[in-house]
Amino acid sequence: MSTYIFILGKHPDLSIAELKTRYPKADVRRGGDSFAVMESELEIDQAEFNRLGGSIKCAKVVGESDMGNQVDVLSDVLFSHYKDIKLEYGLSVYSFSEKQLRPILLKLKKKLQADGVKSRFINNDFKNISAAQYKSIKEKGIEIIVAKTNQAFLIGEVVGVQDIDAYSERDFDKPFRDMEMGMLPPKLAQILINLTGVSGKIWDPFCGSGTLVMEGLLMGRDMIGSDIDSDRVDGAKKNVEWLGQKAEAELFTHDATKPFKSDYEAIAFEGDLGIPHNQHINSDKLNQIISDLDDLYVKFFENLKNMEFGGPIVAGLPFFRLRNGDEVDMSKTVEKIESLGFKSTALLRDKYVLKYSRENQAVGRAIYRFQMS
Numbered sequence: 001m002s003t004y005i006f007i008l009g010k011h012p013d014l015s016i017a018e019l020k021t022r023y024p025k026a027d028v029r030r031g032g033d034s035f036a037v038m039e040s041e042l043e044i045d046q047a048e049f050n051r052l053g054g055s056i057k058c059a060k061v062v063g064e065s066d067m068g069n070q071v072d073v074l075s076d077v078l079f080s081h082y083k084d085i086k087l088e089y090g091l092s093v094y095s096f097s098e099k100q101l102r103p104i105l106l107k108l109k110k111k112l113q114a115d116g117v118k119s120r121f122i123n124n125d126f127k128n129i130s131a132a133q134y135k136s137i138k139e140k141g142i143e144i145i146v147a148k149t150n151q152a153f154l155i156g157e158v159v160g161v162q163d164i165d166a167y168s169e170r171d172f173d174k175p176f177r178d179m180e181m182g183m184l185p186p187k188l189a190q191i192l193i194n195l196t197g198v199s200g201k202i203w204d205p206f207c208g209s210g211t212l213v214m215e216g217l218l219m220g221r222d223m224i225g226s227d228i229d230s231d232r233v234d235g236a237k238k239n240v241e242w243l244g245q246k247a248e249a250e251l252f253t254h255d256a257t258k259p260f261k262s263d264y265e266a267i268a269f270e271g272d273l274g275i276p277h278n279q280h281i282n283s284d285k286l287n288q289i290i291s292d293l294d295d296l297y298v299k300f301f302e303n304l305k306n307m308e309f310g311g312p313i314v315a316g317l318p319f320f321r322l323r324n325g326d327e328v329d330m331s332k333t334v335e336k337i338e339s340l341g342f343k344s345t346a347l348l349r350d351k352y353v354l355k356y357s358r359e360n361q362a363v364g365r366a367i368y369r370f371q372m373s
């Protein structure tokens, strides 16, 4: 059994829900305001970490300290990596002030020197290690993190860091992009896939440019993507080809309100959002948009009911932010979906909906998971 520290992204509840669903046998709990602690039989390495969208960094716990013996524990951990050449390391701290880094790093350097270890820390200005810095030291050195829980300081060796360059390449360099319809951030696509809790084939019935299909393929799954707009399906095909993965994707034009039976185990999608993300609108226009979307989603779920689909359905439905800061969501539509017999299942403890949005976005996504009861 190993213990891991996961540094959580900007939507910590979603990140924890993702961990709990992807690792159902593990014990996942909140460790501090910025991290979760997971005890698991599973080995987490960079390849496994790359399949998560909601965590920024992962470290395997190798020790524990209190305030008094922190430097001793850290120097023991670093010493175990010393191989007679200059040891390069970085140190990051979580759930306590980054200001503590300076005294810890300076004392640690002295201690290592006294023990005859040639070392160099790579922290810039005594700040936490960035993803780019981690990339540069992971071949020849190590990043250690110290995470403060209520009981102790957990000391961990970093085993995975979010590859921000790879995300941005997938997001911005793919051949087909369509800002008008809004595209799913790849990280959120991974979260939606993990929240299904299944390991088999997934259908995205509103695939647009194919973000969710692409992320599924990278996670090693066979994927199905369809969309009512044939130009978007063509674009999704180009994107999938560009990705060049071995796993299979079926992509075709299809109206999601019409029957489609195949061997998919779960459905995951970001549905139609009605308007682009950055377009604030007034409440009159919004009523019309919500009414159109309500019509679409109710028909879509009626169709799933007729098809007798019993698997999990992870849905990113839009919510709208008005200029005055008020939020309008599609909870009335959710009630209609539930009255069709689809139960909304808890994503985390008693939370049935978790929101994902960037600052100043006029449209965010409210994430639900439904299943026919």
Ligand SMILES: C[S@@+](CC[C@H](N)C(=O)[O-])C[C@H]1O[C@@H](n2cnc3c(N)ncnc32)[C@H](O)[C@@H]1O
Binding pocket: 181, 182, 183, 184, 185, 205, 206, 207, 208, 209, 210, 211, 212, 226, 227, 228, 229, 232, 254, 255, 256, 257, 270, 271, 272, 273, 296
């Ligand atoms: C917000 S976009 C999805 C974007 C996609 N997640 C991506 O990352 O590119 C919503 C998509 O729903 C599609 N759509 C709208 N009504 C539909 C329907 N009845 N059946 C299938 N697709 C539909 C639109 O054509 C659009 O591509």
